[in-house]
Amino acid sequence: MVADFGFGILVLTFLVALYSAGAAFYGYKVKDDRWVESARRGMFLTFPLVTLAALSLIYLLVTGHFELSYVYAVTSLSMPLYLKITALWGGQEGSLLFWSWLMSAFASAVMLRKWDRDREFLPWVALVTALTLAFFLSLSLFFENPFTRWWQTSSGEVAAMFPPAGSIPLIPPDGQGLNPLLRHPGMIIHPPMLYTGFVAFVIPYAFAMAALITGRTDDRWIRITRRWTLWAWLFLSCGLLLGMRWAYDVLGWGGYWGWDPVEIAALLPWLVGTPFLHTVMIQEKRGMFKQLNMILVILMYVMVIFGTFLTRSGVLSSVHAFAESNIGPMFFVFIGIILITSISLLIYRWGDLKSETELSSTSLFSREALFLLAALLFSGIFVVCFWGIVFPLVSEVVTGQQITVGPPFYKQAVGPLFGGLLFLMGIAPLSAWTRASLKTIGRAVWKPAIPTALVPPLLAALGMRSGAALVGFTLVAFVVFVTLYEFWRGAAARSRSQKENFLLALWHLAGRNRRRYGGYIIHLAMMMMALGILGIELFQTTTQQTIATGQSIQLNGYTLRYDSLAQFTYVDGRIVTRAVMSVYRGGKFLGQLYPRYDYYPDGQPMTIPAIRSTLADDIYIVLVNWENVSVLQTPFKVYDNPLVLWLWIGGFVFIFGTLVAAWPDADPLTVLAPGQEVRLAGARL
Amino acid sequence: MVSKRLIWFAVLVLGVCLSGARTVHAQQPTPSDDEVNAIARQLFCPVCQNTPLDVCPTQACQQWRDLIRQMLADGKSADYIKQYFVVHYGARVLAEPPRTGFNWLIYIVPPAAFLLGLYLLFRAYQAWKRMPKESVGDAAGELPSAANDPYVARVEEELRKRR
Numbered sequence: 001m002v003a004d005f006g007f008g009i010l011v012l013t014f015l016v017a018l019y020s021a022g023a024a025f026y027g028y029k030v031k032d033d034r035w036v037e038s039a040r041r042g043m044f045l046t047f048p049l050v051t052l053a054a055l056s057l058i059y060l061l062v063t064g065h066f067e068l069s070y071v072y073a074v075t076s077l078s079m080p081l082y083l084k085i086t087a088l089w090g091g092q093e094g095s096l097l098f099w100s101w102l103m104s105a106f107a108s109a110v111m112l113r114k115w116d117r118d119r120e121f122l123p124w125v126a127l128v129t130a131l132t133l134a135f136f137l138s139l140s141l142f143f144e145n146p147f148t149r150w151w152q153t154s155s156g157e158v159a160a161m162f163p164p165a166g167s168i169p170l171i172p173p174d175g176q177g178l179n180p181l182l183r184h185p186g187m188i189i190h191p192p193m194l195y196t197g198f199v200a201f202v203i204p205y206a207f208a209m210a211a212l213i214t215g216r217t218d219d220r221w222i223r224i225t226r227r228w229t230l231w232a233w234l235f236l237s238c239g240l241l242l243g244m245r246w247a248y249d250v251l252g253w254g255g256y257w258g259w260d261p262v263e264i265a266a267l268l269p270w271l272v273g274t275p276f277l278h279t280v281m282i283q284e285k286r287g288m289f290k291q292l293n294m295i296l297v298i299l300m301y302v303m304v305i306f307g308t309f310l311t312r313s314g315v316l317s318s319v320h321a322f323a324e325s326n327i328g329p330m331f332f333v334f335i336g337i338i339l340i341t342s343i344s345l346l347i348y349r350w351g352d353l354k355s356e357t358e359l360s361s362t363s364l365f366s367r368e369a370l371f372l373l374a375a376l377l378f379s380g381i382f383v384v385c386f387w388g389i390v391f392p393l394v395s396e397v398v399t400g401q402q403i404t405v406g407p408p409f410y411k412q413a414v415g416p417l418f419g420g421l422l423f424l425m426g427i428a429p430l431s432a433w434t435r436a437s438l439k440t441i442g443r444a445v446w447k448p449a450i451p452t453a454l455v456p457p458l459l460a461a462l463g464m465r466s467g468a469a470l471v472g473f474t475l476v477a478f479v480v481f482v483t484l485y486e487f488w489r490g491a492a493a494r495s496r497s498q499k500e501n502f503l504l505a506l507w508h509l510a511g512r513n514r515r516r517y518g519g520y521i522i523h524l525a526m527m528m529m530a531l532g533i534l535g536i537e538l539f540q541t542t543t544q545q546t547i548a549t550g551q552s553i554q555l556n557g558y559t560l561r562y563d564s565l566a567q568f569t570y571v572d573g574r575i576v577t578r579a580v581m582s583v584y585r586g587g588k589f590l591g592q593l594y595p596r597y598d599y600y601p602d603g604q605p606m607t608i609p610a611i612r613s614t615l616a617d618d619i620y621i622v623l624v625n626w627e628n629v630s631v632l633q634t635p636f637k638v639y640d641n642p643l644v645l646w647l648w649i650g651g652f653v654f655i656f657g658t659l660v661a662a663w664p665d666a667d668p669l670t671v672l673a674p675g676q677e678v679r680l681a682g683a684r685l
Numbered sequence: 686m687v688s689k690r691l692i693w694f695a696v697l698v699l700g701v702c703l704s705g706a707r708t709v710h711a712q713q714p715t716p717s718d719d720e721v722n723a724i725a726r727q728l729f730c731p732v733c734q735n736t737p738l739d740v741c742p743t744q745a746c747q748q749w750r751d752l753i754r755q756m757l758a759d760g761k762s763a764d765y766i767k768q769y770f771v772v773h774y775g776a777r778v779l780a781e782p783p784r785t786g787f788n789w790l791i792y793i794v795p796p797a798a799f800l801l802g803l804y805l806l807f808r809a810y811q812a813w814k815r816m817p818k819e820s821v822g823d824a825a826g827e828l829p830s831a832a833n834d835p836y837v838a839r840v841e842e843e844l845r846k847r848r
Binding site: 251252253258260261364369372373376379380383384387388391394395398399401402403404405406407408409413542543544545546605607625635637 | 717722775790791809
């Protein structure tokens, strides 16, 4: 009954989305705003409707309706309530419904804005969001229906929405349960964050298309969508970070990023979105890079759909899986339509997207030029990542040979490009808009350059010999000193001019230009993350040894004594095998760690490493359950991961910085209330 | 005659001993887990997707690690072992495609695309011909003041846009 209700609601929402798209287009064609308004209201309606469908599925998950094939696949009686709820995105069908729910939320939210000044965008924004929503709803309705049920037929069990002829309902007593790897808190929050980031990128794309179609190619669409993009970027970044933490905590291979195609697919929109956030500033300030911004926003959206396609179609395991997949060809067609439409519009409006500014007045060392160079470096990383995940598929199609493109390829290719980006992060804030020369940059850079110059000899004196590490840490130091110098310089100037104390001046300065100083906080956060990445990538050490209780493993001055091994059954039925390791350094006892592995009732294993984190390094112990484990012969794999904690600290600072940058300002029209005045270089408004 | 037999016996014993010594010499001490993993992490599980062999929990991979250990004990080199896996399971076991034939595209396309981007950038910069010697809007000149406070500048910009 509830399943029928949920399915019916999905059908209704699909029709409403199609109606909204049609009404928006027709309203534009006949120039009748009532149709456009009707389309807008239709999009409003999609959110409560998809919410009802999602709630129906959650109800079925929580109440254990195992007659539904999806409920059977992702829940079991022994699962706690919160996992049954989060199982909504624990499988293909549920996650597609969840995607649609988020999409409808964003589509409704964007329809809520005041459209008075941008009425001409409305039909096209409604059309693009409605069609995207309709596409994802169609996947749920026709290919990956979360409400299908089990039926017993003469030829066996069949999952279908409606009973096949001669079948009877089949109700399994229990479900298979959620994949243990997905029971980690990071994996519970990671997909919603990632999906939210993905979905929110649809909004800037919709406005960009509206700008292209209407010919209103000034910076209005950029100004409207700037915060949408920033929020999308924040969610996507959080999703990536949570995924990294999940991999670190659960997969048991001592790292956080394995250059897996699924990870890279999620990174691709981020690699396009990050330069876009910078180059839109130039369009806003100087009317430049309109063509580039349009290309980036189209690419961003295409990568969102492409990433979803890669992870959902099964194409990553093999191109043959793509052919067998129900939704793979659908995605393929949808991406093709997006590309053809977007590129056609872009070509049509190419001439209108020329720069408003006289380019000849822009110097090679201006901030605009450096941002463009940064965009090129990001593009380089993007090409490496994109080609790295696509090439195995191309190879399989062309040569029939399956190949792996693994971490060594990516590390060699993107390492120097990231180094270049670090350098630009240091230089660009010191460069002026429009006109700057080496001389003026030199005048600004010498102060932060002095402490930076001390870093390499200091590191060398401390024993660091790796050239890559010396370069990397020096660049990180440079960016940190430049950023702090920027804070200091602005606050000191304000302190002098406004006669405020330094801290108050800093507070007011950052508060009045949140976007700029929020951006600087993000730069600092990135440097913290860079510390963690450099530490683990360049200095990770590991050993695997099989020892008996009482014996120890030595690694980098640490002594890890194996105390005991115990096995017990947890309340949810999983069998836990847990070791106790005492950690010493220089003879000093630092604490105990408990590496373990769990076997779930369905036979699925999960390895949980024990981690001792400090600002200097992480000791990471894995009980190697893939080898033979006994009390007398227990294999442990131990990693010493220097500086990796900075990666996670940087993540928190990053979120803070993005919130500062994205926090809404009061509307300038309301800021300038009657009777108030602002002096502008002697003039009075 | 006796001495001749003794000589032959001594030669035989020596031969057997030397032969045994050769066998013992070829049989390395049991390789450590770290030695096995040093090679295993350069290989990818032929069954699981994108999982290095040193951390792959499947039974097949455990057997393959044992095979690496055995081959190391037999004195086989890392290159020989990797080649063995390529021959038996295909090039997909390698962390990077071999630099042969069609695979060259994976290595050529990204730098070629980057160089093309660099060229386009260079062409764009060429358009910006008149470069002044001195900065007009020096970074130091962006300090907040009554005249160029970013907040005020933003209000001014907003007002300009609404005209």
